[in-house]
Amino acid sequence: MRQTIIGVMGPGDKASQADLKLAGELGRLIAEKKWTLLTGGRSEGVMDAASKAAKQAGGQTIGVLPFKTFDQTQVSPWVDFVILTGMEEARNLINVLTSDVVLVCGMGSGTASEVALALKTERPVVLVAPDPQVARFFASLGDPKIASDAEHAIQIVTNLLR
Amino acid sequence: MRQTIIGVMGPGDKASQADLKLAGELGRLIAEKKWTLLTGGRSEGVMDAASKAAKQAGGQTIGVLPFKTFDQTQVSPWVDFVILTGMEEARNLINVLTSDVVLVCGMGSGTASEVALALKTERPVVLVAPDPQVARFFASLGDPKIASDAEHAIQIVTNLLR
Amino acid sequence: MRQTIIGVMGPGDKASQADLKLAGELGRLIAEKKWTLLTGGRSEGVMDAASKAAKQAGGQTIGVLPFKTFDQTQVSPWVDFVILTGMEEARNLINVLTSDVVLVCGMGSGTASEVALALKTERPVVLVAPDPQVARFFASLGDPKIASDAEHAIQIVTNLLR
Amino acid sequence: MRQTIIGVMGPGDKASQADLKLAGELGRLIAEKKWTLLTGGRSEGVMDAASKAAKQAGGQTIGVLPFKTFDQTQVSPWVDFVILTGMEEARNLINVLTSDVVLVCGMGSGTASEVALALKTERPVVLVAPDPQVARFFASLGDPKIASDAEHAIQIVTNLLR
Numbered sequence: 001m002r003q004t005i006i007g008v009m010g011p012g013d014k015a016s017q018a019d020l021k022l023a024g025e026l027g028r029l030i031a032e033k034k035w036t037l038l039t040g041g042r043s044e045g046v047m048d049a050a051s052k053a054a055k056q057a058g059g060q061t062i063g064v065l066p067f068k069t070f071d072q073t074q075v076s077p078w079v080d081f082v083i084l085t086g087m088e089e090a091r092n093l094i095n096v097l098t099s100d101v102v103l104v105c106g107m108g109s110g111t112a113s114e115v116a117l118a119l120k121t122e123r124p125v126v127l128v129a130p131d132p133q134v135a136r137f138f139a140s141l142g143d144p145k146i147a148s149d150a151e152h153a154i155q156i157v158t159n160l161l162r
Numbered sequence: 163m164r165q166t167i168i169g170v171m172g173p174g175d176k177a178s179q180a181d182l183k184l185a186g187e188l189g190r191l192i193a194e195k196k197w198t199l200l201t202g203g204r205s206e207g208v209m210d211a212a213s214k215a216a217k218q219a220g221g222q223t224i225g226v227l228p229f230k231t232f233d234q235t236q237v238s239p240w241v242d243f244v245i246l247t248g249m250e251e252a253r254n255l256i257n258v259l260t261s262d263v264v265l266v267c268g269m270g271s272g273t274a275s276e277v278a279l280a281l282k283t284e285r286p287v288v289l290v291a292p293d294p295q296v297a298r299f300f301a302s303l304g305d306p307k308i309a310s311d312a313e314h315a316i317q318i319v320t321n322l323l324r
Numbered sequence: 325m326r327q328t329i330i331g332v333m334g335p336g337d338k339a340s341q342a343d344l345k346l347a348g349e350l351g352r353l354i355a356e357k358k359w360t361l362l363t364g365g366r367s368e369g370v371m372d373a374a375s376k377a378a379k380q381a382g383g384q385t386i387g388v389l390p391f392k393t394f395d396q397t398q399v400s401p402w403v404d405f406v407i408l409t410g411m412e413e414a415r416n417l418i419n420v421l422t423s424d425v426v427l428v429c430g431m432g433s434g435t436a437s438e439v440a441l442a443l444k445t446e447r448p449v450v451l452v453a454p455d456p457q458v459a460r461f462f463a464s465l466g467d468p469k470i471a472s473d474a475e476h477a478i479q480i481v482t483n484l485l486r
Numbered sequence: 487m488r489q490t491i492i493g494v495m496g497p498g499d500k501a502s503q504a505d506l507k508l509a510g511e512l513g514r515l516i517a518e519k520k521w522t523l524l525t526g527g528r529s530e531g532v533m534d535a536a537s538k539a540a541k542q543a544g545g546q547t548i549g550v551l552p553f554k555t556f557d558q559t560q561v562s563p564w565v566d567f568v569i570l571t572g573m574e575e576a577r578n579l580i581n582v583l584t585s586d587v588v589l590v591c592g593m594g595s596g597t598a599s600e601v602a603l604a605l606k607t608e609r610p611v612v613l614v615a616p617d618p619q620v621a622r623f624f625a626s627l628g629d630p631k632i633a634s635d636a637e638h639a640i641q642i643v644t645n646l647l648r
Contacts, residue, residue, distance in 0.1 A: 001217060003242050036243065055163060062243060068259055068283070068412055080165050081198065081224060083245060084259040086283075088392055088410040089603055090249075090576040094256075097230055097246040109605040109627045116599035117575055121230070121248075137623040141595045230574055250554055250572040251441055252414040271465045275440035279413055282433040299461040303433045325541060327566050360567065379487060386567060392583055392607070404489050405522065405548060407569060408583040410607075414573075418580075421554055421570040445554070445572075 005062065006030050006157060007038045007099030009115070010046025011108035019106030022128060023049035025150035026103055031059025033154065038062045038099050040091070041083070043076045046105050051078035064098070066091050089113065096123050101157045104144075107134050116141065124160050128153045167224065168192050168319060169200045169261030171277070172208025173270035181268030184290060185211035187312035188265055193221025195316065200224045200261050202253070203245070205238045208267050213240035226260070228253050251275065258285050263319045266306075269296050278303065286322050290315045329386065330354050330481060331362045331423030333439070334370025335432035343430030346452060347373040349474035350427055355383025357478065362386045362423050364415070365407070367400045370429050375402035388422070390415050413437065420447050425481045428468075431458050440465065448484050452477045491548065492516050492643060493524045493585030495601070496532025497594035505592030508614060509535035511636035512589055517545025519640065524585050526577070527551045527569070529562045532591050537564035550584070552577050575599065582609050587643045590630075593620050602627065610646050614639045 008026050010019055027050035030037045037054040039047040041063020051061045055078045063079035068086035075082055085091040089110065096102055096118045102125040104115055118125040119142030126145040127135055138144045145160075147153035170188050172181055189212035192199045199216040201209040203225020213223045217240045225241035230248035237244055247253040251272065258264055258280045264287040266277055280287040281304030288307040289297055300306045307322075309315035332350050334343055351374035354361045361378040363371040365387020375385045379402045387403035392410035399406055409415040413434065420426055420442045426449040428439055442449040443466030450469040451459055462468045469484075471477035494512050496505055513536035516523045523540040525533040527549020537547045541564045549565035554572035561568055571577040575596065582588055582604045588611040590601055604611040605628030612631040613621055624630045631646075633639035 001223075001240060001242050002237075002244055005243065061163075062245075064245070075164075078163060080163050081167065081243060082164055082260070083224075083226070083256065085256050086259050086412040087252075087256075087414055087576070088579065089606055090411055090414075090573070090579045092603075093574065093576045094245065094247050094249075097248050098244070107627070109602045112627055113599045113602035113606060116595045116602055117578075120575055120595035120599060133619075133623060133626065137619060140619065141593070141598055248574040249414070249576055250417065251444055252411070252417045252573055252576075254441075255412065255414045269465070271440045271443040274465055275437045275444060278433045278437035278440060279416075282413055282437060295457075295461060295464065299457060302457065303431070303436055325547075325564060325566050326561075326568055329567065385487075386569075388569070399488075402487060404487050405491065405567060406488055406584070407548075407550070407580065409580050410583050411576075411580075418569065418571050418573075421572050422568070 004035045004100050004161060005038050005098055006035045007095055007102045008046060008050040009095065009102060009104050009111050010106040011111055012042055012045035012047065014108055015045035015106050019046055020049040022105045022150055024053040026050055026105060026153060027053030028057045029150055029154045030054055031057035036060045036062060038064065038095060040095060041065045041076055041079050043074055048076040048078065051076045064091050064094050093117055096121060099123060101126060101160050103128055103153055107131065126153050126156050166197045166262050166323060167200050167260055168197045169257055169264045170208060170212040171257065171264060171266050171273050172268040173273055174204055174207035174209065176270055177207035177268050181208055182211040184267045184312055186215040188212055188267060188315060189215030190219045191312055191316045192216055193219035198222045198224060200226065200257060202257060203227045203238055203241050205236055210238040210240065213238045226253050226256050255279055258283060261285060263288060263322050265290055265315055269293065281306065288315050288318050328359045328424050328485060329362050329422055330359045331419055331426040332370060332374040332429055333419065333426060333435050334429040335435055336366055336369035336371065338432055339369035339430050343370055344373040346429045346474055348377040350374055350429060350477060351377030352381045353474055353478045354378055355381035360384045360386060362388065362419060364419060365389045365400055365403050367398055372400040372402065375400045388415050388418050417441055420445060423447060425450060425484050427452055427477055431455065450477050450480050490521045490586050490647060491524050491584055492521045493581055493588045494532060494536040495581065495588060495590050495597050496592040497597055498528055498531035498533065500594055501531035501592050505532055506535040508591045508636055510539040512536055512591060512639060513539030514543040515636055515640045516540055517543035522546045522548060524548045524550065524581060526581060527561055527565050529560055534562040534564065537562045550577050550580050579603055582607060585609060587612060587646050589614055589639055593617065605630065612639050612642050
């Protein structure tokens, strides 16, 4: 009965238009594969865009929030299962440990901590269309996979889950 | 889209037959109400019994585990969404914060910490058919509700969710 | 070089005069033994009273705070080492795991969660001059020691540390 | 009474000889300034080297460990205050939040998560003699300071603490 959970990590309010578009594609493809999407659950950026697309494609979504209490202005309305941790950025570890594969879409300090934690805890992590500098940096710390686009990322996940 | 999440907390390997029976009734009734069940997710005791009954009644189940990695001998096979925290008993706080209402079935040291945290963080908590000493102790710390049986507990939850 | 760390747990703003007096005695005696005092570190109740007495007796004090940032109105001025966790009540687990022995002075929901976690994780815990109902409840969950007063508590700790 | 706490973060078993030498210099200089050293507390790499040097220079040391129980083979013998979190890499957030300034010596996946969390939570972070690629990466995420060597790092800390 255990569901496959695929994490999509990326920036919040600093996400670029390209990040949001890519997050939407990943969310949609994850839902089409019948995997469950996991994000940081906030109502902005990559978290919100991926969750929205997954829901619109009929999928299920988990959000692991840093907050102690539910505030509908801060939690994405596209999250089905709102996990309230009260643990601030320590929840980033939960995001990583809970995801069968971590997909990374855009970059920022919170996202970087998640990629680093994924490499540290040996969770498979896929950088999707990364900036070359980002790809080089994380390749110096471990073995992230690199995907050229959303379709490629999903193909890599499919192989990893076999 | 946010799902209502009802927690059922109780002992693991030290659960009594009465605890397991009650956990099963709670799991079934929660599923029949279309609420999502949340437990500590381990493969024993109240966690496992409630999850099994919820799944058999067509519901959805979340397990918030203390572990860092998935071990199928330690995680209930009746859990759909396996949240791996790597945070040992600190995950008890997440159980409490994430549950719209916390139902308590049986007692032990881990369960007591969850009831205490629920009272501390002002989450509604319902002691189901508690031992009188247990009920008196927690009534001295806050305002737990008391239910005489599973049906009564669900009635209290229904009122609390209004 | 490892220092012996003795935790003193008890209520914050709801501490009684008797709790505060007892906390002060415990803090002083811990310092006189050259042990390091650990508390929840906030600027009120048992945490503050024990820390103040330990410092006035020449001891060292650790406070493990639930907060993410330092706010001098909320942190006891008698804490030497301010550990900021950003993890709300999940820090209660750290208090318990870090203490060689946990001394309990007064009762409330947060304190109850710490006693329960200490029993769960098999840390030695001493209830100092507890209410009989409190003592009976926790004796039903595990094996807390009972001390009649501060001197007795310190004697028990001395024996446990041997 | 609050002590100034300076964190030194860096690799464990993968630390280079240069990392260890630099960690020792930082530990010694921190102790000479009468600041308290904070590390991840394990018995290897930068954590151990910095703690050893700080103790040999008469300083005080805190170790925030990922472990639930004390194991003397895994905890540096140069740590005075052993904080046991039971929270695996989630303790990295505590390292960062508790440090008045975070000094970074060498790089690895765990260390990268700490730098990223420091930038995310707006703690001052100083990269000491970083690889140029590392410096460029983190400069793209926030505003880390760059020190050319240990003395320079301490000078930067002194200015930040003013």
